[in-house]
Amino acid sequence: xxxxxxxxxxxxxxxxxxxxxxxxVVPARAVLIPVRRRLVxxxxxxxxxxxxxxxxxxxxxxxxxxxxxxHFTVQSGILLALVMLxxxxxxxxxxxxxPGALTGAALLYVVAGGLVHHVLRADASxxxxxxxxxxxxxxxxATHILCTAVPVAAAIEWLLLTAxxxxxxxxxxxxxxxxxAYLAFSLARGELLxxxxxxxxxxxxxxxxxxxxxxxxxxxLLIGLALYALAALLVALDHARPNPPRRSR
Numbered sequence: 001x002x003x004x005x006x007x008x009x010x011x012x013x014x015x016x017x018x019x020x021x022x023x024x025v026v027p028a029r030a031v032l033i034p035v036r037r038r039l040v041x042x043x044x045x046x047x048x049x050x051x052x053x054x055x056x057x058x059x060x061x062x063x064x065x066x067x068x069x070x071h072f073t074v075q076s077g078i079l080l081a082l083v084m085l086x087x088x089x090x091x092x093x094x095x096x097x098x099p100g101a102l103t104g105a106a107l108l109y110v111v112a113g114g115l116v117h118h119v120l121r122a123d124a125s126x127x128x129x130x131x132x133x134x135x136x137x138x139x140x141x142a143t144h145i146l147c148t149a150v151p152v153a154a155a156i157e158w159l160l161l162t163a164x165x166x167x168x169x170x171x172x173x174x175x176x177x178x179x180x181a182y183l184a185f186s187l188a189r190g191e192l193l194x195x196x197x198x199x200x201x202x203x204x205x206x207x208x209x210x211x212x213x214x215x216x217x218x219x220x221l222l223i224g225l226a227l228y229a230l231a232a233l234l235v236a237l238d239h240a241r242p243n244p245p246r247r248s249r
Contacts, residue, residue, distance in 0.1 A: 035094055036091070036092060036093070036094045037091040037092075037094075037161075038091075038092060040088075040091040040161045041088040041089070041091040041092035042088075043157060043161065044084045044085070044087050044088035044091065044157060044161075045084070045085065045088045046153075047080075047081075047084045047150070047153040047154060047157055048080070048081040048082075048084035048085045048088065049081075050145060050149055050150055050153060051077040051078070051080050051081040051084070051110075051145075051146070051150045052077075052078075052081045053145060054074075054077055054141075054142050054145030054146040054149075054150060055068075055074055055077050055078055055081070055146070057138055057141060057142040057145070058071070058074050058142045058146070059074075061136075061138035061139075061142075062136070062138055062139045062142055063199070067199045067202070070185075070186075070189060070199075070202055071202055072109075072113055072116075072179075072182055072202075072203075073110075073113040073114075073117070073146045073147055074146065075182070076106070076109035076110050076112075076113050077110065077113075077146050077150055079105075079106050079109060080106045080107075080109070080110050080150065080154055083098065083102060083103055083106040084106075084154075084157070086098055087103065097162070097163070097166075100166030100167050100168070100171070101167075101171045101174065101175075103158070103162070103166075104166070104167045104171060104175065104231075104234065104235075104238075105171075105174075105175045105178070106154070107154050107155070107158050107234065108175050108227070108230065108231055108234060109178065109179075110146075110150055110151045110154050111151045111154065111155065111230065111234075112179075112227055112230060113146070113147060113151070114146075114147045114148060114150075114151035115151075115230070116203075116223070117143070117147040118147065118148075120204075120205065121203075121204070158238075159241060160244055161244060162244070163243060163244070164238050164239060164240075164241045164242070164243055165238060165239050166238065167234060167235045167238040167239075168235060169231075169232060169235050171231075171235075172228055172231040172232065172235070175227075175231055176224060176227060176228060176231075179223075179224065179227055180224070183206070183220050186201065186202065186203070186206050187206070187208065187213075187216070190206075190208055195209070205219040205220075205223070206219070206220070
């Protein structure tokens, strides 16, 4: 007569001389075969060229380079161009894509700049609408490129040519550091320029002479909350959108 088999067998001791490794999770990109995506690289290169064209017009034909470089849309356009060029190189040479935190920040800034222009500055019913004419033809061209064409191209590239699920809400606070730094830069720049200068405050909602520091900080808080909401919307869309086809082109 044999003894009954126990229900719970004790764990066997490890074999001497052998190391027990814990289970690991292999990232998906480690097992995916990288492919060249030439058409994707071409579109990203054209997007970078479009952004650089708008920046060049602002620097050469619109106004003094120092004033042009102080605009949020110009700075965000330069950042997007650099990110698009690096992403184009990754797609052309079959390298792994850039971190989502970097590409998401560049997308957020250009989209935010376009929305601020169309919702606050170009809308005649807005309290912060720009009055006094539409400017020269070069200025109108640069505005349309940086505030309309570039955000649309960046959104198309993100929606159709990048893998979803790479943006996370935990990245949003870091994305807001640059707008916060730009607020400090804009206020410091206004203090250094002489009162009455035409380009002392480049955005009406940051004009301390008109709104005072309390009003400017209140405007900045509202815009900051709107930026965070926009970042959350981009993250939600990034996790809800389908995965674009991934094949060599």
